[in-house]
Amino acid sequence: MDKGHVELEVCPDGVAIITIHNPPVNSLSVPVFLGLRKKYEEALKRDDVKAIVLTGAGDKFSGGFDITSMQGFQKANGDDSSISFVSVDLQTNMVEGSRKPSVAAIQGLALGGGLELAMCCHARLAAPKAQLGLPELQLGVIPGGGGTQRLPRLIGLPKAIEMMLTSKPISSEEARELGLVDAIVPAKDLISTARRWALEITNSQKPKIVSLHKTDKLEALGEAREILRFARQQTMKRAPNLFHPLKCLDAVEVGIVSGGLAGLYKESEVFRECMTSDNAKALVHVFFAQRATGRIKGITDLGLKPRPLKKVGIIGGGLMGSGIATACILNGIQVFIKEINSDFLQAGIDRVKANLMSRVKKGNMSEEKFNRTLALLRGTLDYNDFKDVDIVVEAVIEKLPLKQQIFSDLEKVCPSRCVLASNTSTIDLNLVSEKINAKSRVAGAHFFSPAHIMPLFEIIRTSTTEPQVLVDLLDFGKRIKKVPVVVGNCPGFAVNRTFFPYTQASLLLADLGLDVYRIDRIIAGFGMPMGPFRLADLVGFEVGVASGMTYIEAYPDRVYKSKLFPLLMEEKRLGEKTRKGFYIYDERRKAKPDPELRKYLDKSRSLAGVMPNSKPIQLSDEQVVEFIFFPVVNEACRVLEERVVSKASDLDIASIMGMGFPAYRGGIVFWADLIGAKHIASRLNQLYKTYGNFFKPCAWLEHCAATGQPLSTKVDNNVMSRL
Numbered sequence: 217m218d219k220g221h222v223e224l225e226v227c228p229d230g231v232a233i234i235t236i237h238n239p240p241v242n243s244l245s246v247p248v249f250l251g252l253r254k255k256y257e258e259a260l261k262r263d264d265v266k267a268i269v270l271t272g273a274g275d276k277f278s279g280g281f282d283i284t285s286m287q288g289f290q291k292a293n294g295d296d297s298s299i300s301f302v303s304v305d306l307q308t309n310m311v312e313g314s315r316k317p318s319v320a321a322i323q324g325l326a327l328g329g330g331l332e333l334a335m336c337c338h339a340r341l342a343a344p345k346a347q348l349g350l351p352e353l354q355l356g357v358i359p360g361g362g363g364t365q366r367l368p369r370l371i372g373l374p375k376a377i378e379m380m381l382t383s384k385p386i387s388s389e390e391a392r393e394l395g396l397v398d399a400i401v402p403a404k405d406l407i408s409t410a411r412r413w414a415l416e417i418t419n420s421q422k423p424k425i426v427s428l429h430k431t432d433k434l435e436a437l438g439e440a441r442e443i444l445r446f447a448r449q450q451t452m453k454r455a456p457n458l459f460h461p462l463k464c465l466d467a468v469e470v471g472i473v474s475g476g477l478a479g480l481y482k483e484s485e486v487f488r489e490c491m492t493s494d495n496a497k498a499l500v501h502v503f504f505a506q507r508a509t510g511r512i513k514g515i516t517d518l519g520l521k522p523r524p525l526k527k528v529g530i531i532g533g534g535l536m537g538s539g540i541a542t543a544c545i546l547n548g549i550q551v552f553i554k555e556i557n558s559d560f561l562q563a564g565i566d567r568v569k570a571n572l573m574s575r576v577k578k579g580n581m582s583e584e585k586f587n588r589t590l591a592l593l594r595g596t597l598d599y600n601d602f603k604d605v606d607i608v609v610e611a612v613i614e615k616l617p618l619k620q621q622i623f624s625d626l627e628k629v630c631p632s633r634c635v636l637a638s639n640t641s642t643i644d645l646n647l648v649s650e651k652i653n654a655k656s657r658v659a660g661a662h663f664f665s666p667a668h669i670m671p672l673f674e675i676i677r678t679s680t681t682e683p684q685v686l687v688d689l690l691d692f693g694k695r696i697k698k699v700p701v702v703v704g705n706c707p708g709f710a711v712n713r714t715f716f717p718y719t720q721a722s723l724l725l726a727d728l729g730l731d732v733y734r735i736d737r738i739i740a741g742f743g744m745p746m747g748p749f750r751l752a753d754l755v756g757f758e759v760g761v762a763s764g765m766t767y768i769e770a771y772p773d774r775v776y777k778s779k780l781f782p783l784l785m786e787e788k789r790l791g792e793k794t795r796k797g798f799y800i801y802d803e804r805r806k807a808k809p810d811p812e813l814r815k816y817l818d819k820s821r822s823l824a825g826v827m828p829n830s831k832p833i834q835l836s837d838e839q840v841v842e843f844i845f846f847p848v849v850n851e852a853c854r855v856l857e858e859r860v861v862s863k864a865s866d867l868d869i870a871s872i873m874g875m876g877f878p879a880y881r882g883g884i885v886f887w888a889d890l891i892g893a894k895h896i897a898s899r900l901n902q903l904y905k906t907y908g909n910f911f912k913p914c915a916w917l918e919h920c921a922a923t924g925q926p927l928s929t930k931v932d933n934n935v936m937s938r939l
């Protein structure tokens with residue numbers, strides 16, 4: 217596979233243009249670094265070269281270090297000898313330390329190692345709207361090409377720390393204001409201006425700035441230490457399970473206390489250490505897995521192109537319908553929302569307005585943009601406006617006859633090319649489409665609530681869904697900035713099905729005498745956005761119980777039926793919306809533990825009768841995590857076994873985007889493989905002996921435990937059989 221190269225062209229004015237070629241983002245692979253060294257050696261040696269312009273081919277400077285090689289280094293257990301020359305020998309001594317000035321001509325993006333390379337140059341010119349940033353932390357590593365040293369010296373510590381810790385890029389315009397970029401130049405004039413600039417540095421008409429030696433933007437030592445102390449505190453609060461952000465701050469501090477070069481050595485040491493951490497492996501896996509969800513054998517490799525998408529029809533303006541409508545109009549797609557009467561319609565439109573207004577209130581949307589966005593929404597009480605829609609998403613209550621009627625109507629009124637999708641989360645799509653002829657146009661479009669915020673978009677294919685329909689829905693998902701994952705048609709589809717044991721195992725633990733608030737603390741400490749009981753309050757018990765019933769009916773061999781929900785519901789404790797569930801809520805919806813919960817727990821425990829000798833069981837935090845997540849892994853294995861997803865990494869992404877499973881653990885299957893099937897199966901077998909079938913390991917898990925095969929290898933042939 218071509219891993220890129222570097223070209224050198226010497227112009228008549230004595231400027232050498234060194235260009236990185238490695239599409240699509242000019243990433244810095246080993247051959248690119250070797251090429252840079254070779255071309256720099258040549259340019260520095262040649263008498264006809266007075267100055268250098270460094271740039272990227274096409275419309276991008278560089279997207280940074282080649283992340284595929286990072287996976288290679290991880291597999292080689294951190295052996296990075298092939299790039300150990302980069303930070304000091306190439307970038308610091310050869311580029312930055314050279315007598316001949318270098319000017320970076322930045323277009324499109326300069327991220328990670330790309331920006332680090334640019335910061336070694338003696339000036340940086342950027343085309344408008346380029347993106348500049350150090351996003352390494354989101355890959356579980358730290359900037360390893362001098363970023364921890366040069367960025368603070370160029371723009372000051374607070375902003376540099378913010379850019380590194382958040383991984384968020386800034387625009388060329390902001391970079392110019394901060395001093396990271398010396399001038400903004402129209403793209404067409406970028407190279408010619410950079411050439412002139414480089415010659416002016418040679419002629420001492422412009423300063424030759426060595427970033428690593430700059431001190432004017434650095435705070436005094438005492439102040440710098442205070443800034444770092446505060447950043448560490450915030451980091452520990454925000455990401456208590458991650459060590460690499462703290463390590464990044466350590467590298468910054470060494471540079472401030474002992475000088476830039478000492479900082480570079482510290483940075484290299486930390487970079488190597490982080491690269492082989494489980495978190496970096498997980499986050500790099502997530503980077504590629506997320507981009508792979510849209511590639512499905514037998515669907516996206518058929519040469520089909522998405523059909524034009526201008527108008528979407530949505531049936532139902534409830535919570536889901538209004539959320540889906542919001543996601544569409546936010547991304548420029550016209551929406552017709554249909555309701556059964558004008559009151560419901562108005563309520564639906566008001567929900568969309570409220571969704572948009574919350575952006576305005578947070579300062580993320582102007583009034584003008586609010587009005588422009590809302591103008592894309594139309595309400596209707598009949599199907600007249602559905603004559604030219606491209607996709608319809610039905611989002612009404614979970615009643616099969618109603619859905620069947622709607623699909624019959626849609627088949628009559630919508631154009632024959634129109635995709636007919638249902639947002640059902642529990643009903644078999646084959647039943648939804650049973651009464652229509654156009655079964656090939658039917659698919660599931662399962663959003664997660666709130667639909668305009670949650671990133672996952674499950675696309676459900678039935679045995680009759682045409683590939684073209686899936687290609688259209690994949691495109692729709694991308695257009696509305698979701699991560700689309702195509703899954704098979706089974707109760708709960710991929711995500712809800714995999715996670716149904718999550719709530720049930722938690723309920724069993726509660727019936728075994730564990731404190732529900734402790735369970736929530738442990739699970740939130742593991743990295744979930746909130747614990748299972750807080751989540752149940754948020755979702756609402758009525759919804760929770762209805763979906764729980766689906767699994768009890770579909771998978772009766774492996775469910776746990778607790779009485780806790782019904783007991784709470786009898787007293788109208790329905791969760792956050794009634795301000796009483798497992799927690800009690802004040803007017804600002806802040807959750808507080810409720811001492812009254814005890815009586816419901818006692819009753820549920822006595823009805824369940826699972827506590828040995830009526831005494832609570834004792835479990836460590838780690839055992840609680842295993843008790844709750846190992847049954848989830850077990851169900852994930854069944855999902856793989858039945859080929860509900862086309863590859864294990866799709867389930868990883870679905871668990872992260874749909875359930876909030878921590879990305880730095882790589883997703884449910886990746887995490888399980890790090891632990892190993894052997895330990896998981898053995899623990900589940902112990903629990904199975906004590907508590908029964910709910911924990912019985914499935915065949916695929918047992919097979920992997922016996923053979924050492926990774927769980928993720930199940931669906932490597934990318935064929936879905938469960939449709």
Ligand SMILES: C[C@H](O)CC(=O)SCCNC(=O)CCNC(=O)[C@H](O)C(C)(C)COP(=O)(O)OP(=O)(O)OC[C@H]1O[C@@H](n2cnc3c(N)ncnc32)[C@H](O)[C@@H]1OP(=O)(O)O
Nearest residue numbers: 241243279280281282283284327328329351359360361507
């Ligand atoms: C030593 C250093 O300090 C360490 C580092 O530099 S670590 C790397 C730091 N850089 C990054 O984190 C940038 C990662 N990339 C991105 O954020 C985005 O890809 C981007 C903003 C560059 C482009 O986004 P977008 O236009 O939406 O395209 P996107 O689909 O993400 O990427 C296009 C292709 O380039 C690949 N790609 C992007 N950045 C890459 C990189 N740094 N290395 C290898 N491949 C990369 C993607 O995998 C994708 O490949 P595919 O088409 O086969 O799926």
